[in-house]
Amino acid sequence: MKAALKSAIASSMIIASVGSTYAADMAVKAPPLPPPVVVSWTGCYIGGDVGWYHAHQNGDTSAFPSPGFGAPAINGAGIAGYGVLPTSHGLSRDSVLGGGYGGCNWQQNKWVFGFEGDITWTDNKTGSDAQTVVGSFTGQPANFPPLGTNMQLNSSTQWLASLRGRVGMVVGAGDNVLLYGTGGVAFTDTKYSAVFTPSTNPASLFGFGCPGAAATTCFGTSAVAFSRNQVGWVAGAGVEWRVAPQWLVRVEYLHYGFDGASGIVPAVLANGAAACAGCGWRANWGNLDIDSVRVGAAYQFGGPVVAKY
Template sequence: MRRFFGWAFTTASLLSLASVGAASAADMAVKARPALPAPAPVYNWTGWYAGVNGGWAFDASSTGSLVASTPGFAGAIAAGGTPTFFGAKHEGGFGGGQVGYNWQMANWLVGVEADIQGADIGRTSTIIFPGGAVFPSVSTGRDHIDWFGTLRGRVGVTAGPALFYATGGLAYGGVRTNISNVFTPAAAGSFFGSDSSTRIGWAAGAGVEWGFAPNWTVRGEYLHVDLGRSNVTMFDPVNFPAESATYRFNHVVDAVRVGVNYRFGGPVVARY
């Protein structure tokens, strides 16, 4: 009997300890799961934008070359009194604005952009002939781009806030060309010619754009602009009305520029 009560007491003690342990475990606080990190911000380039730009253009091919002349110019050309070319290179600054729209598809971007710039791109070439076989002369030539614009497509690859793109399309601009060949004395010949027109051509280039703040981007761009060519003929209607010389000018420049754009319709930075 004593042995039975001993076993009973031992069993009761073990059950009591087990129940106390279970209650203590139930009272322990359950640790919360760690919060998932917020999704990383993703740049969304889709939408309308507008901005301003400015830069520098330099000559690609603008020398005015003699393409035709009447027989009376033969002696002056042979002696150097009338030049066979004008080194009227393009060089100068420009500034304006642009507007466009981008569509982003995963990491790819396609878009369209139009821009227009006021410009002062040109240089005057002066050729002095001291005399000899013909009278002394001073010849000048200037080919000047007063303004230009483009309507281009853009295709690029995005990498977060960075965009690398190629671009190309239509170009147009206002071109002004003046040439002269003035002999001394003036009665020996004072020839002048000019042309002012709006030219149509093409443009192509590449650039990189960076989103530096919500809705704002900055870009750098290279653009080759070809506005074609034009012929300019100079005359002296007073002294030599039957004589003339014609020169061909190429209106081509390479332009580098920087710009700032503002994107409409929400922040550039979006979240998944």
């Protein structure tokens, strides 16, 4: 009996010792690693940007009927058919800009596809240039402009907007950098104006001044002005960085292209009456090309994805 009791006690002690050793092993065993975080560019975003743009545009005017209010012979000058010569104007300008943008992306492996819309306001800087209108000599009809009068052309961009598609590829460690190209349809609102201004003391050739004795025979100031909403195209490229799980920063270049415009500046006398029947200046503004560089920051809704096992 005593021998059986001793054997049972010894067995219990051995089992307790083994259990304690196993429990100690369990306590120091390393916990499993957490599932990795996988960067995903899939999701929608909204942000803002600032930058600079250069607008390139030229203009010209020509008097009509060609070659300028008709072209009668010039008495005593030995020159026949001399009328009002065309003018040529450079209207390029630089400006700052700023606005907002938003869009959505879908990622397939290393490729990212998406669309984006933006609207940008400029500081409304005006491209402006004045050129001398070379008119007729004394001896032509009295209602022709003298030398020294000016034609001024102006053009200013109010805002830019676009709807674009985007295609890009993720690169770099952790797929945190996106290189992309973009293109689509663009919109703008541009103000145009042309102003013909006669000289206060008209310049002359060979000592002749404003033709005619009465002030009403001299040209008066006349102008045309209008605003035009335009639809064009836009294309560019950029690079975007994920600087935090849901924050993106970018540098982007965009080129915009828009058609030009035209208007008629009437020829009037100093008293406001028509200078001659069916005559004036045709003002033309050439194609408007805009290059812009901007930096932006956006918040992405969605962000990184935790892998599941």
